[in-house]
Amino acid sequence: MPAEDPTTATLRRFNRTYTQRIGALDESFLGTGRPLGISRVLYEIGPQGAAVRDLRDRLGLDAGYLSRVLARLEEDGLVAVRPDPADRRRRLAVPTEAGRAAWQDLEARSERLARRLVAPLTARQRDRLTQALATADLLVRAATVHLREVPPTDPAARAAADRYIAELDRRFPRGFALDGPDTEGTFVVATSDGEPVALGGLRDAPEAGPDVGELKRMWVHPEWRGAGLGSRMLRHLEAMAATRGHRRLLLDTNGTLTEAIAMYDRAGYRRIDRYNDNPYAELFFSKDLDV
Amino acid sequence: MPAEDPTTATLRRFNRTYTQRIGALDESFLGTGRPLGISRVLYEIGPQGAAVRDLRDRLGLDAGYLSRVLARLEEDGLVAVRPDPADRRRRLAVPTEAGRAAWQDLEARSERLARRLVAPLTARQRDRLTQALATADLLVRAATVHLREVPPTDPAARAAADRYIAELDRRFPRGFALDGPDTEGTFVVATSDGEPVALGGLRDAPEAGPDVGELKRMWVHPEWRGAGLGSRMLRHLEAMAATRGHRRLLLDTNGTLTEAIAMYDRAGYRRIDRYNDNPYAELFFSKDLDV
DNA sequence: GGCATTCTCTGACCTTAGTCAACGATCTGT
DNA sequence: ACAGATCGTTGACTAAGGTCAGAGAATGCC
Known part of the structure; x- marks a missing residue:
């Protein structure tokens, strides 16, 4: 084993602290008269309902097991399971009135426990904790x-791509529009x-x-910026380009996208002259891939 | 329910992220051919061994259940349980050679999983994550x-108190010593x-x-400084003093203890003249309690 | 139109994790 | 030396959580 890695050491230490102290947040789901597993599924269904398929993915449960849990929730009058009109193999779990109330109860229990946990902290420390957890959350998710x-x-x-277009349309002084959806590249x-x-796209040029x-x-x-997703995407695209036989990558961008420009600079892209007639583009970059 | 609290909201959001992604760290204990509970106990015993009593406290297990888990570990040749020579009611669980190897394996699995989790991050992000988790860890523990x-x-x-004395002895230019252990106050x-x-002490004056x-x-x-434990202790002592009928609190301290002095200032203590002949004391504080 | 695939449910089965009370051995304070 | 507490074990029992294979209905794909 190589020398101790401070990140994994911290992560693992935190894991211990976590399971011992915050982990109890799950246990707030106990004491409702329902077993933990049932409550978790009910909570995951949420007040809006959810597709059985999604529940399985999100909770990582066996199909047979989940089916039984849902049957139990239906029996208790908390959830109604009915076929998805769009695809009648699928089924949707929707909470009843009582189910929504039970969900609210779980929500309140969880909130209470979280409050009790942070209660001993001063406002200043609570802020620090919020900051730290938000950062950790973003990075772990990223x-x-x-x-x-x-x-x-x-x-x-x-x-x-639609969200990308919508954002550019908002940010560019004269808006942004495309002729039609992308059909080219990967x-x-x-x-x-x-x-x-x-998102990132690569096309032959x-x-x-x-x-x-x-x-x-x-x-x-937008909520995911600052977690290095952009540069990770960039590295992935560059590796992809290299396996496709590209030795040089071009890109254009608009002067208002300052975060992106900074990222391209950091990633070793050099500014070059205009190489196309894209009316929205103002800056042009190139990078040689060392294959 | 009052307006949404950003701390609990962040905590609960993080809890979700956590159970879905880092929570898998526990699952690294699966796939060893042993059930999770058994592995957890084995891991907690550690390479040095542990008292059965401590295991129960640390893992929060039922005495009967733990007893059976230990029997199973003993049967599998991973642990030897023997009476504590110092108190023969107690028993000590000590890993065998095979047990230490199994512990190493758990350790390695956990480390591997932690690495895989942070692998996609850049060094900069890993640093940020380490920072954030260390802060969160300290605050949650505090x-x-x-x-x-x-x-x-x-x-x-x-x-x-012994650690307190040892630290002052190290920090004071001319050392620090007491006549004997404290016998007065609470x-x-x-x-x-x-x-x-x-630690904090309160005596009638x-x-x-x-x-x-x-x-x-x-x-x-020392490892717990910066998490507000000092001011929490102070508040607790002040509340205690108030119920004991005190309306004013005094304290003395040495000029080298700058963190403590800053804390007293922040907590509303005012500097006063020397009120005793403590040779180690240089600064004197007083605070009126509003009962 | 037919074949492969997807989605869910059901039956049969199993391990894990845990609770509770009773009990014997051992220690502590007086 | 003895009452009372502490520590761990054992027996009896249970719920929870989960796996796996098979089947039926619906859909997608050529």
Whole structure:
């Protein structure tokens, strides 16, 4: 084993503290007269309801087991399970009035326990704790984001591209619009709990040379900025480009996107002259990939 | 329910992230061919061994259940349980050679999982995560510290007082020594996992007035400083003094203890003239309690 | 239109984790 | 030396949580 890593040591120490002290937050689900597993499923269904499929994914449960838990919740009159009209193999679990009340109760218990935990802290320390946990939350979530390569038609890629376009439209003085959805190149979507949180596209740019690629649609969900998702996406795209035989990457961007520009600078991209007639682009970058 | 509290909201959000992602650290104990509970006990016993009593406290297990788990570990040749020579009611669990190897394996699994979790982060982000988790760890531990009032003879109070004395002896240019152990007044010991982490003493000071008390032996474990334990101790002592009928508190301290002095200032203590002949004291404070 | 796949449910089965009370051995204070 | 407390073990019992294979209904894909 290599020399002790301070990050894993801290993480593991925190894990111990956590399971001993905050872990009790789960136990707030006890004492409701229902077993923990049942409460967890009820809580996960939430006041709006959820698809059985999603519950299974989110909670990591066996299909048979979950089915039984749902039957029990239905029997207790807390949840109604009915087929999804859009795909009648699927089923949706929707809380009844009583179910929503039980959910509220779980919510209140959890909140109470959290309060009791932080009660001994002064306001200043509470702020520090909030800060620290929010940072840790963002980084841990960012670290467990899932990157996958998809065609331009992928629904997650489309959804992310739409958000990208909407954001540029908001930020650019004269708005932003595209002719139609992307059809060219390959996209990389980063998802967390199924939600797209970052996007990046790579296309061949034969007009600029035989082994040149171009990056497009680089976008990170606003709530996820500052966690290094952008540079991770960039590294992933560069590795992808290298395996596709590209030796140089181009990209263009707008002067208002200062965070992105700083990231490109940090990642070793150099500013070059205009190489296309994109009316929204003001800055142009290039990077040589050392294959 | 009052307006949403950002601390509990962050804590609860983090709790979700945590159970879904880091929580898997526990699951690293699975896949060893042993059930989770057994592995947890084995891990807690550690390479040095542990008293059965302590295991029960640390893991919060039922005596009967733990007894059976230990029997199973003994049967598997991983642990030897033998009576504690010092008190033959107690028993000690000591790992065998195979047990130490199994413990190493658990350790390695946990480390591997922690590494995999932080692997996607850059060095900079890893530093930020380490920082954030260390802060959160300290604050959460500080929040769950247990304060209790004890007589001067209490072993935890004695242990903390000894550390206090040793530290002053190290920090004062001409050292520090006492005639004998404290016998007067009431102590408040803060413990975490059974370890004393902070100390404070309160005595009547009739020589200074009928309703005057004096604080003594204020000490916070060096690793626990900056988490507000000192001011929490102070508040506890003040409340205690108020119920004892004191309306004014005195304390003395040495100029080298700058953190403590800053804390007294913050807590509303005012500097006064020397009120005793303590040769180690250079600064003197007083605070009126509003009862 | 037919075949493979997806989604959920059901039955059969099992381990794990835990509780509770009774009991014997041992220690502590007086 | 003895009453009372502490420590751990044992027997009897239970709920919780989970696995696995098979089946039926619905859908997607060519």
